Amino acid sequence: MTDFFYLQDSRNNVGSRTMFWRLGGGYTSNLNEAEQFTRERAVRQYESRETDLPWPMEYIRARAEIGVDCQYLTRSEAEAYHNVDGRFYVAYARDWDGNDLVWLGGTGPTANLEDAIHPGAPDSASYRSKGFELWPCGYIVDRSRPVVRAVQLDHKQALRAVDLKLSPPKRQRTKSYGSLINCGGCGRFLNDRQRFNICPNCGEENAP
Template sequence: MSDLFFLQDSRSNVGSRAMFWRNGGGYTSNLNEAEQFKREPAVKQYECRETDLPWPVEYVRPRAEVGVDCQYLTKSEAEAYRNEDGRVYVAYAHEWDGNDLVWRGGKGPTGNLDDAIHPGAADAAAYLAQGFELWPCGYIVERSRPVVRAALLDHKQALRSVALKLPKLKRPRNRIYSDRLNCEGCGRFLSERQRFDDCPNCGAGNAP
C-alpha cells in the first residue's frame, strides 16, 4: 500500500474540481501537478492549518476523470492542428465547469472527456449548426489532465482506507472581550470601533 498523500485546499473548489497543493507552489486541480507528501508531513500540515486535508493518492486517483482547461486552448491552434481522422469533440459554447469545457455526452452534458461524444467529420457539421463548438480529438487529448470532483471524495472513508486517524485539533476559546477596551471616563467596555468616538455612556474621548 502506498503511503503518499495529496493535500487539498478545502476552502474552495474551482467549479466541481477539488484543488490540491501544486508541486512548486500554489494550487492546482491537475492531479499530475499535485505534490505528493509522505504521511507525517501531510499530517503536520493539517495540524498547522486544518483546511489542508490529506487524501491518500491511492484513494483519489481511481475517482479521477478527464478535464480540459479552456485556458490552454486557442482556436487558431486547433484550426492548425493536423486532424488526420477528422474526429472532433463537441463542446457546449460558453459553458464551463470551473475552467473546464463542458462536453456533449451520450447522456447529456459532462465535464468528463471520457464520456464525451466524438463524431466523425460527416456528422460534425450538424452539431456546429446547432451552436456547439468542435475541437479536434488529438488536440484536446494532448491538453487534457486528470481531475477529481470534490463531491466524489469522502474524507472519513479515505482515511479509513489507510488506517489514518487525524489528531483532534485544539481550537482557541473565543474571548468575549478580546477586542474591547475600557472607557477612561466610566470604565465601561468599548469595542475597537467605539474607541474612536466619544463614549456612548459618559461622552469621554478614548481615541489614542
C-alpha cells in the same frame, strides 16, 4: 498501497473540481501537478491548518476523470492542428465547469472527456450548425489532465482505508485579562491580574 497523500485546499473548489496543493507553490485541480506528501508531512500540515485536508493519493486517483481547461486552448491552434483521424469532440458553447469545457456526452452534458462523443468529420458538421463547438480530438487529448470532483470524495472513508485517524487541530485560547491600568510607581501598563500582585517592573503594590 503507496503511503503518499495529496493536500486539499478545502476552502474552495473551481466549479466541481477539487483544488490541491501544487508542487512548487499555489493550488491546482490538475492531479499531475499536485504535490505528493508523506503521511507525516500531510498530518503535520493538517494539524497546523485544518482546512488543508490530507487524501490518500490512490484514493483520489481511483476517482479521477479527465477535464480540459479552456484557458489552455486557442481556436487558431486548433484550426492549424493536423487532425489525423478526422474526429472531433463536441463542446457546448459558453458553458464551463469552473474552467473546464462541458462536452456533449452520450446521455447529455458532461465535463468528463471520457464520456464525451467524438464523431467523424461528416457527422460532426451537423453539430456545428446547431451551435456546438468542435475541437480536434488529438488537440484536446494533448491538453487534457486528470481532475476529481469534490462530490466524489468521502474523507472519512478515504482515511479509514489507510488506517489514519486525525486529531482535531489544537486551538490556542485567547486569554482575556480585562482592562489595563497604569502602575502607580513606574507608570507601566498592568492588566487586572497583575494589579493584584506587585508590579514586575518596580515592585509597587497596585491592589485597590
